[in-house]
Amino acid sequence: MRGLYWSSYVYIAKPWSYQDWVYYGNTLTLAFCIAGSFVGLLQPWTHRYKSIQIAGLCVKIIGMGIMLEGDMATDNTAAMVISMILVRFGGSMSVVGSRVASEA
Secondary structure (H helix, E strand, O other), rough: OOHHHHHHHHHHHHHOOOOHHHHHHHHHHHHHHHHHHHHHOOOOOOOOHHHHHHHHHHHHHHHHHOOOOOOOOOOHHHHHHHHHHHHHHHHHHHHHHHHHHOOO
8 A cells, every 4th residue: 555655645745847757767667667678577586576576665654664764754865865766666676576485
């Protein structure tokens, strides 16, 4: 549920222009795509999908933990961007592992 309304929350909570808000959303999408590509190349090389999936979930938890630190969700832009990039990177690692597991 948190992910569904995050973009709207950022649009209202941050005093950004519409262009800055779009750049923020595109940065998150780009992080998801780049990480997915790297993890997709890493998986056939290591032949480990469960460990990549667990590592991805750990990275995602760390990214969410950064947002739990007080008022970082609206005050510190760098922490907000880094945490969401970590969440997207960990999510892409988890997706690759889930896809391989479902195909097996």
